[in-house]
Amino acid sequence: MNAVYEKLMKCFEAVQAKTDFKPKAALILGSGLGGYAEEMDIKETVDYKEIEGFPVSTVQGHHGRFIFGYIKGVPAVVMQGRVHYYEGYDISDVVLPVRLMGLLGAETVFLTNAAGAINRTYAAGDFMLLRDHILVGTPSPLIGPNIDELGTRFPDMSEVYNKDLRDMIASVARSLDIKLHEGVYLQVSGPNFETPSEVRAYGILGADVVGMSTACEAVAANHMGMKVCAISCISNSAAGISSKPLTHAEVQETADIAAPRFKALVTESILRIGS
Numbered sequence: 001m002n003a004v005y006e007k008l009m010k011c012f013e014a015v016q017a018k019t020d021f022k023p024k025a026a027l028i029l030g031s032g033l034g035g036y037a038e039e040m041d042i043k044e045t046v047d048y049k050e051i052e053g054f055p056v057s058t059v060q061g062h063h064g065r066f067i068f069g070y071i072k073g074v075p076a077v078v079m080q081g082r083v084h085y086y087e088g089y090d091i092s093d094v095v096l097p098v099r100l101m102g103l104l105g106a107e108t109v110f111l112t113n114a115a116g117a118i119n120r121t122y123a124a125g126d127f128m129l130l131r132d133h134i135l136v137g138t139p140s141p142l143i144g145p146n147i148d149e150l151g152t153r154f155p156d157m158s159e160v161y162n163k164d165l166r167d168m169i170a171s172v173a174r175s176l177d178i179k180l181h182e183g184v185y186l187q188v189s190g191p192n193f194e195t196p197s198e199v200r201a202y203g204i205l206g207a208d209v210v211g212m213s214t215a216c217e218a219v220a221a222n223h224m225g226m227k228v229c230a231i232s233c234i235s236n237s238a239a240g241i242s243s244k245p246l247t248h249a250e251v252q253e254t255a256d257i258a259a260p261r262f263k264a265l266v267t268e269s270i271l272r273i274g275s
Helices: 003-018 034-039 096-103 163-175 196-205 215-223 248-274
Strands: 025-029 041-047 065-071 074-080 108-117 127-135 180-187 209-211 227-237
Touching: 003 041, 003 096, 025 034, 025 096, 025 248, 034 074, 034 248, 065 248, 074 096, 074 248, 096 108, 096 215, 108 215, 108 248, 127 163, 127 215, 127 248, 163 180, 163 227, 163 248, 180 215, 180 227, 209 227, 215 227, 227 248
Parallel strands: 025 074, 025 108, 108 227, 127 180, 180 209
Antiparallel strands: 041 065, 065 074, 108 209, 127 227
16 A cells, blocks of 8 residues: 555544544634634544644644534534644645545635735735645655545646635625735745745746745645635735744734634635535
């Protein structure tokens, strides 16, 4: 058996031994957004450390557990704290959680992150709906022998972020009077923030925001047939656009301020996904 798939199945069996909850939607919470779980009707929690071989979050603000429960009646699994490529994990481990949530039954995955703005019309505290992405310095999670049980060797990526879901989320934002941009996310490996020259180059490539997660997870989810949608919380202007040094504390502080609007947008969107 493919070693990556074998590890995934062991994690799947470990979680199933702890809960038989079957989610319809999956939600991955980015930096500073972990408090969203308070909005749920929680039925079960499983710490990553309880799952043998599962990658564990090491970043401040990422709690490191799965939460199973209901969001406005919709059965969901929430990843409260993700793992990143810059933490030293193999890329197959970085996307193991989203694959696991798909195996557990989630048909749709809602990805969130905190990102730096390259587009000068974006301001800290704004939200951006991902229309597309660019991977730079982060390998494809599909490198290596294909896992035929999950998807095809050469999956199409013409529409990683489902258009129907994008239209629905945009409609929700309008109904809640929440400003929502739509643009292109660029994922870098991190953990260092980008240089001003890199930011200028990424803008030329067509990126509106830059971050250190999400795109690789979207590729893996799309590969296995999940519907994908994603929102960035703009935490700061990227290097060279902002005159201030960038810090992770600023990322968390901005996300905390934006949290009430984020919670409203995500909750209503998941309610519509569930219906």
